Amino acid sequence: MAKKSLEMTLITCRTIDQGVAREGEKMEYDYQRACGVCYMDYEDMRLLDILPGDCVLVKSPYGEVVLRVERSKDEPHKGILVVPLGPWANKIVDPETHSTGMPSLKGMPVTVEPAFESAVPNIKVLISELQS
Amino acid sequence: MCGSLCDDVVVLLGDGGRIIEVENACAVGASKFLSAQSEHRLKTPLMKKNGKFVEVSLEKAVKETAKLLADAERPLLYGWSNTECDAQRVGLELAEAVGGIIDSTTTICHGPSVLAVQEVGCSTCTLGEVKNRADVVVYWGSNPIHAHPRHMSRYTTFPRGFFREKGEKERTVIVVDVRRTDTAKLADYFIQVKPGYDYEVIAAMRAILKGYYINASEVGGVPTSKIKEVVEVMKNAGFGALFFGMGLTMTRGKHRNIDNAISLIADLNSFSKWILMPMRGHYNVSGTGETFSWVTGYPFAIDFKRGFPYYNPGETTSIDLLIRGEVDAALIVASDPVSHFPAAAVRHLAKIPVATIEPHQTPTVEISKIVIPPAIAGIETEGTAYRMDHVPIRLRKVVDPPEGCLPDKEILEMILDEVRKIKK
Numbered sequence: 339m340a341k342k343s344l345e346m347t348l349i350t351c352r353t354i355d356q357g358v359a360r361e362g363e364k365m366e367y368d369y370q371r372a373c374g375v376c377y378m379d380y381e382d383m384r385l386l387d388i389l390p391g392d393c394v395l396v397k398s399p400y401g402e403v404v405l406r407v408e409r410s411k412d413e414p415h416k417g418i419l420v421v422p423l424g425p426w427a428n429k430i431v432d433p434e435t436h437s438t439g440m441p442s443l444k445g446m447p448v449t450v451e452p453a454f455e456s457a458v459p460n461i462k463v464l465i466s467e468l469q470s
Numbered sequence: 471m472c473g474s475l476c477d478d479v480v481v482l483l484g485d486g487g488r489i490i491e492v493e494n495a496c497a498v499g500a501s502k503f504l505s506a507q508s509e510h511r512l513k514t515p516l517m518k519k520n521g522k523f524v525e526v527s528l529e530k531a532v533k534e535t536a537k538l539l540a541d542a543e544r545p546l547l548y549g550w551s552n553t554e555c556d557a558q559r560v561g562l563e564l565a566e567a568v569g570g571i572i573d574s575t576t577t578i579c580h581g582p583s584v585l586a587v588q589e590v591g592c593s594t595c596t597l598g599e600v601k602n603r604a605d606v607v608v609y610w611g612s613n614p615i616h617a618h619p620r621h622m623s624r625y626t627t628f629p630r631g632f633f634r635e636k637g638e639k640e641r642t643v644i645v646v647d648v649r650r651t652d653t654a655k656l657a658d659y660f661i662q663v664k665p666g667y668d669y670e671v672i673a674a675m676r677a678i679l680k681g682y683y684i685n686a687s688e689v690g691g692v693p694t695s696k697i698k699e700v701v702e703v704m705k706n707a708g709f710g711a712l713f714f715g716m717g718l719t720m721t722r723g724k725h726r727n728i729d730n731a732i733s734l735i736a737d738l739n740s741f742s743k744w745i746l747m748p749m750r751g752h753y754n755v756s757g758t759g760e761t762f763s764w765v766t767g768y769p770f771a772i773d774f775k776r777g778f779p780y781y782n783p784g785e786t787t788s789i790d791l792l793i794r795g796e797v798d799a800a801l802i803v804a805s806d807p808v809s810h811f812p813a814a815a816v817r818h819l820a821k822i823p824v825a826t827i828e829p830h831q832t833p834t835v836e837i838s839k840i841v842i843p844p845a846i847a848g849i850e851t852e853g854t855a856y857r858m859d860h861v862p863i864r865l866r867k868v869v870d871p872p873e874g875c876l877p878d879k880e881i882l883e884m885i886l887d888e889v890r891k892i893k894k
Binding site for chain 2: 347349350351352353354357358360361362363364365366400401410411412413414415418420423424425428429431432433435436437438439440441442443444445461462464465468469
């Protein structure tokens with residue numbers, strides 16, 4: 339059976355958990371829990387046959403990253419994948435600044451597919467990937 | 471802490487200056503104070519040897535940092551938003567001394583807003599005026615419940631003001647966002663716009679305001695009738711305030727979205743009194759704009775390579791410089807670009823020698839060659855910071871810093887002295 343996948347629009351965001359964890363706890367699990375996550379509509383989760391807590395692989399032309407899925411509290415926003423700003427989201431965002439200095443961190447097309455066997459990379463793994 | 475820069479925070483101290491509790495602050499503000507004394511706090515300067523950090527003296531770390539910057543062809547001095555204004559001023563002197571580029575986190579938050587303000591100006595006021603006068607408050611592409619948790623309760627929506635004695639009951643809140651955020655759930659009107667269509671919705675509002683007919687049933691995913699209804703509310707405001715966030719600056723259109731939003735406010739001022747204000751993220755990011763501007767004439771992305779300040783966003787902005795691979799050394803002060811820059815920019819940062827002045831273990835510390843932990847401004851040392859409405863607020867010292875940790879300003883002055891010795 340072909341692997342299910344979904345074309346979505348990536349929106350990065352701020353969350354209170356991310357705000358708390360970034361104050362001195364960035365190398366800790368709390369930061370991963372706050373930022374290594376994506377929020378989507380229940381309808382989109384059904385299309386992918388996934389449940390909250392499952393992992394998905396999010397791909398963009400600039401990279402890919404495994405994220406934990408949570409059901410969005412801000413439904414409905416069908417087709418929109420919400421990811422807190424942080425090193426996980428930064429792997430898939432568009433770095434093009436269009437001569438403004440600001441990369442395109444919202445509104446990017448991404449492909450989302452289930453990744454049941456995968457795990458969200460921890461911050462040290464992400465850093466070593468960036469260094470290699 | 472965020473750009474609301476709450477000045478009513480009370481810190482309870484126990485024996486030996488231990489921070490026990492933080493009152494009045496939100497969860498983010500409280501964690502800033504509490505993390506200052508956490509077990510993860512860095513207390514000694516570090517240098518990498520064979521891929522591992524070893525403790526070194528402050529003098530050695532300062533000398534090596536000065537050498538790293540003085541030897542570089544195109545050094546980048548980045549960060550500055552989480553420290554006080556005097557340290558930022560010394561940072562500018564250092565950038566000039568090494569012929570480097572100095573840039574703040576504005577580059578990845580409200581840089582486009584600055585570009586728009588430089589093009590079309592901006593009608594604004596203090597948050598005190600909003601509290602006392604505003605009866606219509608708009609949050610566009612901003613979710614203060616999460617990013618600026620006390621903004622609504624201290625300044626805009628819930629407090630009783632001089633002319634708004636009934637507080638929330640006298641105010642109408644409008645939220646424009648791509649999803650029904652926690653802020654939107656508190657709003658009287660919620661406009662759910664399609665991602666990347668903010669410019670079109672603002673343009674439709676301006677057209678309606680000027681009496682034009684919109685020949686479409688919806689604009690940017692929003693029914694035209696709903697836009698008309700909201701424009702009517704905005705037109706009839708006694709005093710309106712529009713706050714905008716990353717939803718406008720990071721999305722398609724960037725500075726042109728802000729340009730159009732400012733023009734909307736200008737148009738609204740034909741009917742009523744309206745102001746607009748960016749929701750600044752770091753507690754002193756407005757301070758970087760102030761300090762950099764009064765010293766050099768430019769608010770961010772300033773290049774001293776020519777011997778005088780040169781500013782050209784897209785060319786002298788950090789992310790563009792890093793992606794082009796132009797930078798050959800970096801000094802990071804009070805910031806964490808490894809966590810907040812796109813991977814393409816971080817990959818280059820990880821290749822070049824980086825010195826970091828930072829009190830906590832962060833991903834940027836992990837890739838650094840030299841790390842100098844400072845005293846934290848507003849907790850362990852005093853200074854001045856600017857709130858998001860550009861009101862300067864004095865930061866107080868609450869506790870003593872760990873032994874040997876100096877304020878950012880003093881560390882930067884030591885580096886500057888060493889650079890001047892090398893360059894002499």
